[in-house]
Amino acid sequence: MTLKQRLAKRDRLIGTFVKTPSPIIVEVLGLTGLDCLCIDAEHAPFDRLAIDACVAAARAADKDVVVRTPALSPEHVLNALDCGATGIVAPHVRSAEEARELARMSHYGAGGRGYAGSSRAAGYTTRPMAAHRQASAERTVVIAQIEDPEAIDAIDEIAAVDGIDALFVGRVDLTVAYGAESQDDPRVLAGVEAVCAAGLRHGRPVGMFLARIEDVPYWASRGASLFLLGSDHSFLLAGAADLLDRGRA
Template structure:
């Protein structure tokens, strides 16, 4: 079995996982990055022009490559969550989870059961009717990854309650949004660093994994020591820009 087969199991086990964002709504880009040794890809449907059909195509390509595919949805509305998971996404990152009530609603929308995710045996996630419902329910329960993004000062204030919510697998630090919200001069401002440390500490207290985007890969050890284990670094846009810059530098 491919080592990436159960991403949630690896995440909950505290393994250091490295992924990247996909900003281009293209199955081809996903296919190419699926050939790498990354641990996961995250389709950024919050800040890039992904609709359901492009999410569907990108997730299909990721699954073909045995590459876990998370979807950062535009917001934690049940229809966005259902769309991503029915397409076969490994899990969902929901932005701007600020309260315990929002975290509870998000976790419920990701799980089958009363008031939660609607069931369809005809979806890709369910094997297009080729698997029994009991098998599909068991797979979803063990593999669907639920990640709450903490990126607002009020969310930092409420982070212990959010981390304690049953069904939340991980907290994800939205450091850029925190920087803006705190009116800080940079992501290294002491108030931002203190907020990120508070999120990490809450994750440790409540046995929730912590993930984050980092602009500098060299910062990974610092935050790993503070309990973070999921790191989304760069993006397909960044790879193209960096590659073009290196090519020009080498040739001039």
Template sequence: MTLKQRIAAGEALFGTFLKTPAPMLVEVLATAGIDLLCLDAEHAPFDRAAIDACIHAARAAHLPVIVRTQTAAHEHILNALDCGADGVLLPHIRSAAEAQAAARAAHYGPGGRGYAGSSRAAGYGLSGMADHRTASAARTVVIAQIEDIEALADIDAIAAVDGIDALFVGRIDLTVALEANSPDDPAVLAAVDRILAAGTATGRPVGMFVPRNADVAQWREKGATLFLQGSDHGFLRAGAAAARIACGM
């Protein structure tokens, strides 16, 4: 099954963020049994060449890969998908209109994704236009990240937008947007519940990052199915700290 099919089926999926633009780390993480990898081009220094190299490594390792783009601008979506990403995680989707524009930008059609048959996604010219457009429509995942007060006000309409495959809760930015002091603030938790309810009502899968891995089970019970937990930075730090402690140092 493709990543798009697994998300649509509500399969429980576990992935992580890559913050270091290094193909070797993609290869390492591909051996960890994760379901997908998200290249964080929003908050880490991924230029187009780095995105291309890391997607190449992920595809070679048969690891589904999505890109959290810098913005939901057409050119950022186009870059990730032409390089061969399975999909995009789009930050700061604040309204149904923005969700519709982003979904259109990720797919071919009027006002949508620009076509190039020479890209990795199109097999460097081996796929004909019709075949590539069909394959792209069947494979491309579009995930709307919900992390703003404006998005909460329009969440039912966002969740209902055709072409949005899943919602993703940006809990930390929601904490900031709601002027709370903790992601466990009741207002933040209520916002997460509201997003989950919108997803359930429209049959739209919901994913999230949660601050503590132990909380994943709780949110799975509430209906979340896609979790991007931690990052290569966090794993490096935790591993080094654990080794120091294990050595009694």
């Protein structure tokens, strides 16, 4: 079953962010049972070649990988998908029009994703155009990140856009945008609740990052099903801290 199908079924999916532009990190995480990886090209130093190498490593491990692009722009979306990523997490989707543009640039069609049969996604010219276009339509996951007050105000319109496979709450950016001091600020919590409720109303899966893994059951009960938790950096820090604690005990 594809990641797109599992998202649509609301399976509980657990993934993590990859912050280090190294295919070896992706190769190691590919040995785990994580449902997917998210290459964070928005907040980590991934250039086109690093994205390409990391996606190749994920595909070699048969691990689904999505790319959080640096911006909502056709060139970033095209590059990630041509490299063979399972899908896109697009930051700062603020309106239904931006959601429609994201869906358009992520799929083949009039005014949409540019076609190249020479890409990894297309099998380096070994896959007929019709077969590749069908496989892309069936497989490509398009996730709109909701992290601005304007997006919360327009969440029903955004959630109703065809071609968006999931909404993803950027809770940290939402906290900053509201001028709040804590991710548990009532305005932030109300925003997350609004995204979950809109997802349920419009049949749109919802995902999120959570700083506290213990919060997963609560947000799952509110309708969220995709959780990108931690990162390779947090694993290194936690592992080093545990090593020190146990070594000094």
